[in-house]
Amino acid sequence: MCRNDAVEWAMTNSGETVERERESAEFAGKRRAAIRGAFFAEFVDMFDIYLPTVILTPALMYFQPAQMSPGQAGIFTSLVFATTLIGRPVGAAVFGALADRIGRRKTTIASVTGFGVITLLIALVPGYTTIGIASYWLLIALRFLDGICLGGGYTGALPLAMEYSPKHKRGLLGGIILAAFPLAYIAINLVGLVCFALFPLAGPDSPYAVWGWRVPFVLGALLAFVLAVYYVRTVSESEIWEQSEKKSFPLRSVFTGASGRSFLQVFTMMTGFWLTQNLVTLFLPTTVLRTTLKLTSTQLTLTLLAAYACLVVSYIASGIIGQRIGRRRFFVILGPLIATVGSVxxxxxxxxxxxxxGVIVLLVCVFSVLVTAPWGVVLPYINERFHTDVRASGFGLGFSASVIIPSFYAFFLGGLSEFMPYVLGSVVLLAIGGLLGAAGAAAGPETRDVDFTRNN
Known part of the structure; x- marks a missing residue:
């Protein structure tokens, strides 16, 4: 090779190296943006979900007639939460199919904008004295629509983040993203404590009941709008999705062939883990801590804040452990531990x-960490169970539709109370949930080595 040829070769090779480095840096930037977006999306999603539980429940008298019986009040209160729960699987189906057809990014922007607008509308709903019982039905209708959009928010954002994540880091990043759930719970409780301190609550005409509860809803709407702007300006579409074959009816494909078998397996596993999760997030605070152990509101809040602070760390640790030993093995080991140690x-x-x-706080923290540990691993696992062309639909429905049966845990407890004390029925349900989750995981393959670039 002559000197001129050598120089030309060196310059060409150097240019190619620079170009590769530039492309690598650009891809790394896209990856960071997608992961941050997914974390923020999970945070905003859970913040909005907890708004009725923490913020609106004390003010529901504002939407009710004064002569309503306790039974009627209980039914109306449950409707506020049930409609959101029903809306989420509907949203996962609708927006999941859109995410597989038109893209994860566009779908996330649409759904996030939707629940931002609806959450803002909820903050503007007038009370019973203004429009009568229509105020309650309007609140319920808006929460149902909110649930649909919330079900779509993570359906696009979370698969997008996983498709940008390196295979060997999906466990860690999945744990970090899902750690936004306990962080959101901590944040909404802190916001609630501030609002309760600033706006007195003493009947349907008190400052908190009339307008104090609206402030956190406006905050939730603003968070959603910020998230939508972030996706518009910063997050790029999944390159893996762009290179994949698009199905005309991805939702139908989720229930047929290999995808149908994957869905059934994921649905079984997640039904078990949702049952155990509901006993931590719903049954434990109300029936156990408040009714059985008779904690004051302050003691209850501090106990739950301590537990959820532990979950932020444990979710990330679970993701790392699942990446190291295998996600299937993690679930298969953890399920029996939940059924035995968790039940004790x-x-x-x-x-x-x-x-x-002090003992109660310690037990609640240990119990919560053990029983909710699967959630640090489910994000990468469910995404790895579906091909790119149906991944958003499969993830959204596998994650959301499986919550429906466990949501009736109170009815199951009522049936078990025919044979044992009501509170001990929860121990039986916890054991059933842990074993069902493990059995569902055992029916599927190990997924940590799934390569999305070859799985289109």
Whole structure:
């Protein structure tokens, strides 16, 4: 090779190296933006979900007639939460299919903007004294629409983030993204404490009941709008999705062939883990801590804040462990641990009326970390179970539709109360949930080595 040829070769090779480095840096930037977006999307999603539980429940009297019986009030209160729950699987189906057809990014922007607008509208709903019982039905209708959009928010954002994640880091990043859930719970409770302190609550005409509860809803809407702008300006579409073959009816494909078998397996596993999760997030605070152990509102809030702070760390740790030992093995080991150790811990709590507060806090933290550990691993696992052309639909429905049966846990407890004390029925349900989750995972393959670039 002559000197001129050598120089030309060196310059060409150097240019190619620079170009590769530039492309690598550009891809890394897209990856960071997608992962940040997914974390923020999970945070905003969970913040909005907890708004009725933490913020609106004390003010529901504002939407009710004064002469309403306790039974009627209980039914109306449950409708506010049930409609959101029903809306989420509907949203996962609708927006999941859109995410597989038109793209994860566009779908995320549409759904996030939707629940931002609806959350803002909820903040403007007038009370019973203004428009009568129509105020309650309007609130319920808006929460149903909100649930649909919330079900679509993570359906696009989370698969997009996983498709940008390196295979060997999907466990860690999945745990970090899902850690936004306990962070959102902590944030909404802190916001609630501030609002309760600033706006007195004393009947349907008190400052909090009339307008104090609206402030967190406006905040939730603003967070959604910020998230939508972030996706418009910063997040790029999934390159893996762009290179994949698009199906005309991705939703139908989820229920047929290999995808149908994957969905059934994921649905079984997640039904078990949703059942155990509901016992932590719903049954534990209300029936166990407030009714059985008779914690004051302050003690209850501080106990739950401590537990959810532990979950931020444990979700990330679970993601790392699942990446190291395998996600299937993690679930298969953890399910029986939930059914045995978790059941013992819950049994101590439901029968421990004389336990000191410090022991209660410790038991709740350990119990919550153990029982909710699967959630640090489910994000990458479910995405890895579906091909790119149906991944958003499969993830959205596998994650959301499986919550429906466990949501009736109170009815299951009522049936079990025919044979045992009501609170001990929760121990039986926890064992069933843990074993069902493990059995569902055992029916599927290991997924940590799935290569999305070859899985189109």
């Amino acid at each position: 811990l819950l049994g101590v709590l439901v029968t421990g009326e004389e336990l000191p507060l």
